[in-house]
Amino acid sequence: MRFGRLNHVGVATPSIERSLELYRTLFGAEPASPPFDLSAQGVRVCFVDAPNSQIELIEPLGPDSPIARFLEKNPDGGQHHLCFEVPDIEEARTFYEGQGTRVLGPTRIGAHGTPIFFLHPKDTGGMLTEIMESPKQAH
């Protein structure tokens, strides 16, 4: 197993609008597209383009959202996960499961429309890590 590019850094926030304003002021950053709901995962998402990667701003859609629990501990928001690309998601999952790395939940469609899963932070040196299949078309 060898990872591909760092696709994005996930940042939890109580307000995507406020975070966008902050990123605009601090870094001159603009959203890659308008915010959108990922209802199945209980989150609202907006990507901000950086020259070499993206920031994924993540806001809870409701009190049951996994991000809501993160924000209880970190009310201002904060770094939530890293996302690395791999060429083949099933091959990656088989690799991690085969060596006993805990995979969180089923493989599902992520915010970029390609299959993803998460690795447990207790097995990744404390960093919740998203593994994402690279989009088939170059971007």
Ligand code: CO
């Ligand atoms: Co992500």
